[in-house]
Amino acid sequence: MQRFACAVCDAPLFFENSQCLACGTQLGFHRGERAIAPLDDDGAYRDLEGQLLRRCTNLKLSGCTWLVREEGDKCFSCSLTRSRPEDHDTTGLAQFLDAERSKRHLIYELDVLGLPIEDRIQNPERGLAFDLLSSVEEKVVIGHQNGLITIDLAETVDSHREKMRAKLEEPYRTMLGHFRHETGHYFEGTLVFSDPALTEDARSIFGDDRASYKDAIKRHYDEGAPEDWKKEHISQYATMHPYEDFAETFAHYLHICDTVDTALQYGLASGPGPNTSEDFGDVVRETWIPLSVALNQVNRSMGANDLYPFVLPPAVIAKLDFVHKLRVRVGHPVAGSVAG
Numbered sequence: 047m048q049r050f051a052c053a054v055c056d057a058p059l060f061f062e063n064s065q066c067l068a069c070g071t072q073l074g075f076h077r078g079e080r081a082i083a084p085l086d087d088d089g090a091y092r093d094l095e096g097q098l099l100r101r102c103t104n105l106k107l108s109g110c111t112w113l114v115r116e117e118g119d120k121c122f123s124c125s126l127t128r129s130r131p132e133d134h135d136t137t138g139l140a141q142f143l144d145a146e147r148s149k150r151h152l153i154y155e156l157d158v159l160g161l162p163i164e165d166r167i168q169n170p171e172r173g174l175a176f177d178l179l180s181s182v183e184e185k186v187v188i189g190h191q192n193g194l195i196t197i198d199l200a201e202t203v204d205s206h207r208e209k210m211r212a213k214l215e216e217p218y219r220t221m222l223g224h225f226r227h228e229t230g231h232y233f234e235g236t237l238v239f240s241d242p243a244l245t246e247d248a249r250s251i252f253g254d255d256r257a258s259y260k261d262a263i264k265r266h267y268d269e270g271a272p273e274d275w276k277k278e279h280i281s282q283y284a285t286m287h288p289y290e291d292f293a294e295t296f297a298h299y300l301h302i303c304d305t306v307d308t309a310l311q312y313g314l315a316s317g318p319g320p321n322t323s324e325d326f327g328d329v330v331r332e333t334w335i336p337l338s339v340a341l342n343q344v345n346r347s348m349g350a351n352d353l354y355p356f357v358l359p360p361a362v363i364a365k366l367d368f369v370h371k372l373r374v375r376v377g378h379p380v381a382g383s384v385a386g
Contacts (some may be wrong), residue, residue: 047151047308051081061154062147064111074101074113077157079124083113093232096316107139108146123153126165131180131199138180141199142267145178148222151282152229155304160373161233161322169193174232188224190231190293197224199373215282217355223297230296231289237372238292244375251368252295253288262287291365298356299326302334305354307345326370 050059059082062176065072071086076093083099091099091113099113112121127146131138146237152190154165168172172193177200178187179199186198198207201221238248239255249255263286269377271282279285284294302320306329309315317333335358342352358366 047154048080049309049311050080052368053084060303062109063153064105064109074099074111076113077154080112080154080157096203098114100200107144110146110150112150113150123150124166125162126153126174126176128166128175128194129177129179131178131182135180135182137182138199141180144177144202145197145199145221148220148225149176149178150243151178151222152225152300155300156229159300159303160376162216162236162376164236171234174229185298188228190228193235195225195228195232197221197228206311212300217281217352221300226297227293228288230293231371234289234292237376248292249288253366255288255292257287259287261290277358277359279356280356280365288337292369295362295365296369299366301354302330302366306333306337306383309333320370324371324374325366329370330358330366365385 047061050061050063051057052059052069052071054071055066055069057066058104059066059073061075061082063073063082066084072089073082074085074091075081076083076099077090078203079093082344084091085101086092089100093113097115099115099119101113102109102110102114102124103118104120108124110121110124112123114121125145125150130142133139149246153163164173166175177196178195179196181198181200186200188198188201189196194218201210201219201224207219207221210216219339234248260345264281271279271285275282275285279291280294280298306315306319307321310319310333315333315337317330317336319333320329321375323329338354342354345351345353352375
């Protein structure tokens with residue numbers, strides 16, 4: 047996450063700010079400029095292309111400050127949400143606000159990384175969309191199918207999420223992590239499986255995705271992960287099926303990129319970042335591992351759990367590098383690389 051500053055008074059701003067706390071200026075996020083823009087007295091901002099923009103219609107519903115061309119329109123991030131809680135579901139709506147905040151963070155990072163998003167208008171069959179559902183009155187299963195991601199909004203509640211984390215013996219569980227994981231399934235479908243050569247490369251690294259997913263689920267929950275899973279996988283869940291291995295790897299790629307970029311922005315780390323190195327292994331070894339060790343120690347100093355309780359063996363780093371190089375494939379090269 048980049049550092050933002052108020053264009054009026056230069057005070058520090060944060061991604062979700064709707065108003066500068068120092069000078070009172072109303073603010074909106076411009077997706078194209080990747081900037082928090084000051085609004086005039088009429089609540090409008092004229093961008094670098096001369097377009098007059100206003101804030102998304104969901105400002106009050108979900109705290110969205112993203113700018114749109116027509117007053118009353120939804121921004122790109124909000125338009126990706128296909129379903130939300132009913133107006134009478136006050137619990138679900140409160141959770142929806144937190145989930146949308148995480149989704150905006152996700153979309154912002156995907157934009158920064160240059161990973162292309164097609165919505166359901168561009169691609170009605172496999173475009174990206176979200177059902178953000180309340181489980182107050184019905185059971186909701188988190189998952190992905192043909193670009194449609196379903197999220198249980200109860201996962202925004204710390205007590206619920208911690209209960210699920212402990213039950214599933216996971217070292218880490220966040221709402222943003224859910225979005226990143228499920229979006230990994232979407233990008234495997236759009237970027238990997240759309241290219242036969244890339245599909246074969248992925249199968250040589252993650253395993254054959256044509257293996258029965260139903261059988262893999264049963265085996266995983268009946269038998270658990272193999273004893274030596276840490277040699278080849280980022281998590282126990284990643285061992286279940288090649289689909290889950292890719293999605294878990296993709297999620298961790300986003301975890302690492304976002305945290306490294308933020309640390310570099312704030313002067314908390316040195317070394318190559320995801321936008322300056324062709325080899326993601328260099329980012330992991332030279333920047334991420336020293337940073338994550340330090341952050342884990344800081345958390346321990348506060349009596350908290352490790353910020354990043356994972357080990358990255360060479361096989362996992364190779365998988366992360368595979369995801370990293372997808373950016374080159376889609377025409378968003380890192381410094382010094384050539385798109386092809």
